[in-house]
Structures are given as structure tokens and as C-alpha cells.
Amino acid sequence: MPNIKSSTDLRNNYNEISSFCHETGEPIFITKNGRGDLAVMSIDVFNKFMGRYELYHLLEQSESDFENSRTLTFDDSMKSLREELKNGTI
Incomplete structure (x- = not known):
């Protein structure tokens, strides 16, 4: 209640x-x-809610990307990550 x-x-x-x-x-x-x-x-509860909201937003984006064929293969994803690591962008 x-x-x-x-x-x-x-x-x-x-x-x-x-x-x-x-x-x-x-x-x-x-x-x-x-x-x-x-x-x-409390601010702790608020931060928890905001974290969930951000996660749900990212999941919605992912679903949209998948539905619209904006995806990469595993190999292409790994290649991209390695490039970013090499360039220091992540």
C-alpha cells in the first residue's frame, strides 16, 4: 500500500x-x-531506477537494431573491438 x-x-x-x-x-x-x-x-533507489531505465533503453535500441538488420557478425564485432583497443578509443 x-x-x-x-x-x-x-x-x-x-x-x-x-x-x-x-x-x-x-x-x-x-x-x-x-x-x-x-x-x-532515497537517492540510492533513484539511482537504481535510473540504471534500469538506461538498461531498458539500450535493450530497446538493440531490439530495433536487430529488427532492422543493423547487426554485425561475431568476427566483425571482434575486429571492430580490436581496432578500438588498438586506437585507444575504448
Whole structure:
């Protein structure tokens, strides 16, 4: 069940809300004038979400490349990697 607090609670109980987010890894949803406004979470949880988002984005790109025949053979991939290593670009 989501944890919902008002913007007044955020202002008056910041330390409590921060502790909750860090200890549980769960977000707290903040309302303003009775309507959803923000989601507050620890920076660690945020970074984890961003990592997943970036991974999903790369997977979507890979699927698109595969569907549109923008792929290399294993040998061509290895040749390209060796070139990049030789040139110091990776």
C-alpha cells in the first residue's frame, strides 16, 4: 500500500520521511491540495531506477537494431573491438 503524505507533512516531518525512504527503499507520495504532486525516494533507489531505465533503453535500441538488420557478425564485432583497443578509443 503506498505511503501518502501531504506537502505540509513533508515540510514539518522531513527527517522522518527521509528516514522512512532510506530504511524501507520505498517512495512516499506527496500531495498538494489533496492531489498527487511528487514522489520522494532515497537517492540510492533513484539511482537504481535510473540504471534500469538506461538498461531498458539500450535493450530497446538493440531490439530495433536487430529488427532492422543493423547487426554485425561475431568476427566483425571482434575486429571492430580490436581496432578500438588498438586506437585507444575504448
